[in-house]
Amino acid sequence: xxxxxxxxxAALILATPAHADADAWQETLAxxxxxxxxxxxxxxxxxxxxxxxxxxxxxxxxxxVKVRQVKLSNTAEAVTRVLSERAAGRDSDGxxxxxxxxxxxxxxxxxxxxxxxxxxxxxxxxxxLDLSPTSPNSVDFTVPVEGFExxxxxxxxxxxxxxxxxxxxxxxxxxxxxxxxxxxxxxTHPDPSDFMGATFLKQAxxxxxxxxxxxxxxxxxxxxxxxxxxxxxxxxxxxxxxxRGGTVFPENExxxxxxxxxxxxxxxxxFDPASTxxxxxxxxxxxxxxxxxxxxxxxxxxxxxxxxxxxANAEGAExxxxxxxxxxxxxxxxxxxxxxxxSVLDPARLDQTARDAFDALPTAPxxxxxxxxxxxxxxxxxxxxxxxxxxxxxRYTR
Amino acid sequence: MKQTFQSGAGLRAAVLIALAGGLILPIGxxxxxxxxxxxxxxxxxxxxxxxxxxxxxxxDLPGLDAALQLSLxxxxxATGLSLALAVAVCATLHQRLPRxxxxxxxxxxxxxxxxxxxxxxxxxxxxxxxxxxxLALPFGWDRPPDLATVNDPWGIALIVGLMVKEVxxxxxxxxxxxxxxxxxxxxxxxxxxxxxxxxxxxxxxLPQVWPLIRLPxxxxxxxxxxxxxxxxxxxxxxxxxLAVVLTRxxxxxxxARILPGSAGGLVQLVLAGVAMGLLIAAERLIxxxxxxxxxRGGRGTALDPLLGVASIAALxxxxxxxxxxxxxxxxxxxxxxxxPMLLPExxxxxxxxxxxxxxxDAMGNTLAIAICATGLCLTLAIAWLESEDRAxxxxxxxxxxxxxxxxxxxxxxxxxxxxxxxxxxxxSGRFSAVVWAQSLFVFPYVxxxxxxxxxxxxxxxxxxxxxLGAGPWRLLFRVKLPVLLAPILTAAAIGIAVSVAQxxxxxxxxxxxxxTLTTEAVTLSSSSDRRVVGVYATLQAALxxxxxxxxxxxxxxxxxxxxxxxxxxxx
Numbered sequence: 001x002x003x004x005x006x007x008x009x010a011a012l013i014l015a016t017p018a019h020a021d022a023d024a025w026q027e028t029l030a031x032x033x034x035x036x037x038x039x040x041x042x043x044x045x046x047x048x049x050x051x052x053x054x055x056x057x058x059x060x061x062x063x064x065v066k067v068r069q070v071k072l073s074n075t076a077e078a079v080t081r082v083l084s085e086r087a088a089g090r091d092s093d094g095x096x097x098x099x100x101x102x103x104x105x106x107x108x109x110x111x112x113x114x115x116x117x118x119x120x121x122x123x124x125x126x127x128x129l130d131l132s133p134t135s136p137n138s139v140d141f142t143v144p145v146e147g148f149e150x151x152x153x154x155x156x157x158x159x160x161x162x163x164x165x166x167x168x169x170x171x172x173x174x175x176x177x178x179x180x181x182x183x184x185x186x187x188t189h190p191d192p193s194d195f196m197g198a199t200f201l202k203q204a205x206x207x208x209x210x211x212x213x214x215x216x217x218x219x220x221x222x223x224x225x226x227x228x229x230x231x232x233x234x235x236x237x238x239x240x241x242x243x244r245g246g247t248v249f250p251e252n253e254x255x256x257x258x259x260x261x262x263x264x265x266x267x268x269x270x271f272d273p274a275s276t277x278x279x280x281x282x283x284x285x286x287x288x289x290x291x292x293x294x295x296x297x298x299x300x301x302x303x304x305x306x307x308x309x310x311x312a313n314a315e316g317a318e319x320x321x322x323x324x325x326x327x328x329x330x331x332x333x334x335x336x337x338x339x340x341x342x343s344v345l346d347p348a349r350l351d352q353t354a355r356d357a358f359d360a361l362p363t364a365p366x367x368x369x370x371x372x373x374x375x376x377x378x379x380x381x382x383x384x385x386x387x388x389x390x391x392x393x394x395r396y397t398r
Numbered sequence: 399m400k401q402t403f404q405s406g407a408g409l410r411a412a413v414l415i416a417l418a419g420g421l422i423l424p425i426g427x428x429x430x431x432x433x434x435x436x437x438x439x440x441x442x443x444x445x446x447x448x449x450x451x452x453x454x455x456x457x458d459l460p461g462l463d464a465a466l467q468l469s470l471x472x473x474x475x476a477t478g479l480s481l482a483l484a485v486a487v488c489a490t491l492h493q494r495l496p497r498x499x500x501x502x503x504x505x506x507x508x509x510x511x512x513x514x515x516x517x518x519x520x521x522x523x524x525x526x527x528x529x530x531x532x533l534a535l536p537f538g539w540d541r542p543p544d545l546a547t548v549n550d551p552w553g554i555a556l557i558v559g560l561m562v563k564e565v566x567x568x569x570x571x572x573x574x575x576x577x578x579x580x581x582x583x584x585x586x587x588x589x590x591x592x593x594x595x596x597x598x599x600x601x602x603x604l605p606q607v608w609p610l611i612r613l614p615x616x617x618x619x620x621x622x623x624x625x626x627x628x629x630x631x632x633x634x635x636x637x638x639x640l641a642v643v644l645t646r647x648x649x650x651x652x653x654a655r656i657l658p659g660s661a662g663g664l665v666q667l668v669l670a671g672v673a674m675g676l677l678i679a680a681e682r683l684i685x686x687x688x689x690x691x692x693x694r695g696g697r698g699t700a701l702d703p704l705l706g707v708a709s710i711a712a713l714x715x716x717x718x719x720x721x722x723x724x725x726x727x728x729x730x731x732x733x734x735x736x737x738p739m740l741l742p743e744x745x746x747x748x749x750x751x752x753x754x755x756x757x758x759d760a761m762g763n764t765l766a767i768a769i770c771a772t773g774l775c776l777t778l779a780i781a782w783l784e785s786e787d788r789a790x791x792x793x794x795x796x797x798x799x800x801x802x803x804x805x806x807x808x809x810x811x812x813x814x815x816x817x818x819x820x821x822x823x824x825x826s827g828r829f830s831a832v833v834w835a836q837s838l839f840v841f842p843y844v845x846x847x848x849x850x851x852x853x854x855x856x857x858x859x860x861x862x863x864x865x866l867g868a869g870p871w872r873l874l875f876r877v878k879l880p881v882l883l884a885p886i887l888t889a890a891a892i893g894i895a896v897s898v899a900q901x902x903x904x905x906x907x908x909x910x911x912x913x914t915l916t917t918e919a920v921t922l923s924s925s926s927d928r929r930v931v932g933v934y935a936t937l938q939a940a941l942x943x944x945x946x947x948x949x950x951x952x953x954x955x956x957x958x959x960x961x962x963x964x965x966x967x968x969x
Contacts, residue, residue: 038911040910043921046930068911070911071910072921073920073921076650080653083442083653084826085821086442087440087818088818088826090821095827108653112653184544185544186541191635193646244544244546247636248546248551248635248636254927261735261736261737262524262526262736263541263736263737264526264541283732283733283734283746283929284927286736386652393636397460397464
C-alpha cells in the first residue's frame with residue numbers, strides 16, 4: 001500500500017498543471033534558485049516542525065530552494081521583527097521570508113502595509129483552490145486576504161477527553177458549565193491571551209450570543225455589550241469550577257495537553273482534529289483519549305502563509321507557498337502519520353489520481369472523520385477576539 | 399616607572415573606549431529608544447507625537463498593581479532568603495567546606511540555566527509531579543490534588559526556583575570573598591575568646607565579607623525583580639510579574655502595545671531601583687544594630703538552632719534542585735509517562751536520536767558563541783585589571799558602576815530599543831551581533847569573578863619578579879596569569895554558563911536565525927513534549943557543567959605540586 005501511495009505521489013508531482021503565466025512562473029523559479037527561505041512559524045509542535053523540515057528537503061531537491069524554520073513561541077514575534085526592520089529603514093533584504101499567520105497578526109501586518117503581494121493568484125497550484133470571495137481560503141477572520149496570504153492547512157476547533165475518566169462529554173457549551181459543576185477542578189481552557197484560549201471563548205460566544213450574525217462585522221461598544229451578556233453569565237458560573245478555581249490557566253493548548261496526560265484535567269482542546277491521534281501515537285497522551293465536537297458544530301478556519309514586504313528571498317518563499325498547495329504535498333500532509341491536517345484544496349478541482357491519493361490515507365482509532373466534525377462555524381471578525389480577550393482580562397485578572 | 403605608567407594609561411584608554419563603545423553606547427541607545435517610545439515617539443508604527451497616552455494605557459492594564467507588588471515581593475523575598483540561607487550555611491559549614499570542594503559541589507547548580515531548572519522544578523513540584531506521585535500510592539490518590547503548588551498566586555514556586563539557583567551562587571561568592579581575608583587567623587582569635595564556631599563567623603567574618611559581596615547581591619536582586627523565563631514557567635499568570643507583562647506587551651499582535659510596554663520598561667527600571675534602595679536601607683539598619691550586637695560581646699548560642707534550621711532548609715532546597723535536574727534527564731529518555739507512574743511506562747532514546755530535534759546544530763552554535771563571548775570578555779577583563787595595576791590606580795566608583803550596569807538594568811528595559819540600533823547597523827541576525835549582545839551580560843560576571851582574586855593575589859611575587867628585571871608584559875604572562883590560573887578558569891566557566899543561559903539577547907540580536915540550546919528549549923517549553931525539552935535542558939546544563947569541570951581539573955593537573963596555586967584559602 002505504501003508503495004502504491006508513493007507511486008501515486010510521484011505521478012502527481014510530475015503532473016504540474018499548465019498555467020497562462022507559465023513564463024512568469026519560470027522566471028520566479030529561476031530567481032528562487034539557490035535561495036534559502038527563512039520560514040517563521042510557531043515551533044511548539046514537533047510534527048509541524050518535522051513537516052516543515054520535509055518541505056525544505058523536497059523544495060531543495062526539486063527547485064534548489066532551501067527552507068530554514070525560525071521557530072517562534074508566538075507568531076507576533078515575526079510581526080515585531082518585520083516592524084523593527086522597517087523602523088531601522090531596512091526596506092529590502094529583510095530577515096523574514098515566509099510567515100505562518102493567523103487572524104489578528106495578519107490584520108496587524110496588513111494594516112501596517114508590511115506584506116508582499118498580492119501573489120496567490122500567480123501560484124500555479126492556486127488552480128486547485130476555491131478562491132471565490134466567500135470561500136474560507138479568501139477570508140481570514142472575516143478580513144478578505146486579497147491574495148496577500150496563501151492557504152496551506154485547514155483548522156477545526158475540537159475537544160478531546162479521556163474515556164477512562166469521563167463517560168459522556170458535554171454536548172454543548174452550556175453542558176460544559178454543568179459538567180464542571182459536577183466535576184470541579186477537572187476542566188480548564190488555555191489562557192485567553194493565547195490563540196486557543198481565545199478560540200474557546202469565541203466558540204462559547206457564538207453559541208450563546210442572541211444574534212451570531214453581529215459577530216461578522218467589526219465590533220462596536222453597543223454590539224459588544226448586547227452580544228456578550230449571556231456569555232458572561234455562563235462564564236461566571238463556569239469559572240469557579242475550573243482547574244485551580246479558574247485563577248490560573250495553561251499557557252496554550254500544548255501545556256493543556258500535558259495536563260491531560262498528567263491526569264490533572266479530564267478534557268483538553270485543539271485546533272487540529274488529528275492532533276489527538278497523533279499525540280497518542282507519539283506517546284504524549286493515554287491511549288484512551290478521544291475527540292469530540294459540540295453538537296452545533298465548531299469554529300474552523302484556514303492557516304495561511306504570507307511574505308513580508310521586505311523579504312530577502314520572496315521568490316523562494318513563493319515557490320515554497322506553491323509547493324505547499326501541490327496535491328501530493330497536501331495528501332502527504334493529511335496523512336495521520338505525518339501531520340494529519342485536512343487539505344485546503346477543493347476536491348472538485350482534483351483529478352482522479354489525486355483523489356485516490358487522499359482516499360488511500362491511513363486511519364487511526366482516535367482520528368475523527370470529516371462527518372464526525374459536524375458543521376463549521378465562521379470565525380468572528382478579528383476585532384471581536386481582541387475586544388473579548390481584553391474584557392476577559394479586565395474582569396478576571398486580580 | 400614613567401614608561402609603565404604610560405603603557406598603563408594607553409591600555410586603560412583602550413579598555414575604556416572598548417567599554418564605552420561596546421557596552422554603554424548600545425545600552426544607552428536602547429534606553430533612549432525605550433524612553434522615546436514610552437512618550438509616544440516610535441516612528442515605525444507611525445507614532446511621532448510626544449504624548450502621555452502610553453502611560454495612561456499602561457496604568458489602565460488590568461492587574462498592574464498586583465504585578466508590581468508581585469515583582470517586588472518575589473524579588474526581595476527570593477534575594478533575602480537566599481542571602482540568609484547562604485550566610486547560615488557558611489556560618490555552619492565554612493571549615494568543613496573548603497572553597498574547592500564547595501565549588502565542585504555547587505557547580506552543577508550554577509551550571510543549570512534558569513530556564514532548565516524551572517522546567518525541571520515545575521515537574522517536581524506540580525500537583526501531578528514527582529513529589530505528588532510519590533505520595534499518591536500511600537494516600538490512594540487516583541487524581542492529583544487540585545492545589546496550586548506551581549504558578550501559585552503568591553509566587554512561592556517562583557521564589558523557590560530563584561532560591562535553588564541563587565543560594566549556591568551566593569554561597570560561592572561568600573566563600574570566594576572569605577578567601578580574600580585571613581579567615582583562619584580571625585576565627586582562631588575569636589574561638590580563643592570563647593565565641594562559638596558559628597557565632598564567631600557571623601560576628602567576625604561576615605562584616606568583612608559583606609563589602610565584597612554587596613554588588614553580587616544587588617545583581618541577584620535586580621535579576622530576581624525582573625526575571626522573565628523562570629517567572630513564565632513557575633510564576634503566577636493572572637497577573638504575572640511585571641517583566642512577564644512587558645514581554646507579553648512587546649509580543650502582542652497589536653503593535654501599538656509596544657508603547658505602553660516601553661513605558662513599563664521604565665517602570666521596571668524604577669522598580670529595580672526601589673528594590674536596591676530597600677536593600678541598601680536594610681544594610682544601614684543592620685549595620686547599626688549589628689555593631690551594637692557585636693560590641694555587646696555575647697558568646698551565646700541562641701542563634702545556633704536557627705542556623706541549623708536554615709542549613710536544613712538549604713539541604714532540602716538542594717535535594718529539590720537535584721530532583722529537578724534528574725527529572726529533566728529522565729523525561730528526555732521517556733516515551734509514555736502518565737499520572738500516577740513514578741517512572742515512565744516506556745522508555746525511548748528517540749528524543750535524542752531523531753535528527754529533527756536538531757540539537758546538534760543548536761549545541762554547535764551555543765558552544766561557538768559561548769567560547770567567543772567568554773574569550774572576548776576575559777581578555778577585556780584582564781586588560782582592565784592589568785591597566786589598573788600599571789597605572790597604580792584604585793578602581794573609581796564610576797568605573798565600578800559601568801561594569802555592573804548591564805546587570806543592574808533589567809533586560810526588558812533596553813533590549814527592545816537596542817535591537818532597533820542593531821538593525822540600523824545591519825548587524826542583526828549575525829553571529830557577531832549575538833556574541834556582542836551576550837558579552838554585555840557575560841563581561842560583568844567575568845569581572846566579578848576575577849576582580850577580587852586579582853587584587854588579593856600575593857603582590858610580593860610582582861615585586862620579586864620586577865626586582866629580577868621582568869618588564870610589565872613578562873610580569874603579566876609569566877607571573878600574574880599563571881598564578882591566577884584557577885580564578886581565571888573559574889571566571890571563564892562562569893562566563894560560559896552565563897552565555898549559554900542567555901535568551902532574550904540571543905533571540906533579538908540573532909533575529910531568530912541563530913538557534914541556541916536556550917532559545918530552542920524556551921520555545922519548546924511552550925509545547926507539551928517534555929521529552930524533547932528534556933534533551934535541550936539536559937544539554938543546556940551539561941555544557942556549562944563541563945566548563946566547570948575543566949576549570950577544576952586544569953589547575954589541579956597543572957599545579958598539582960604547588961599547593962598555593964590551587965585556589966585554596968591562604969592563611
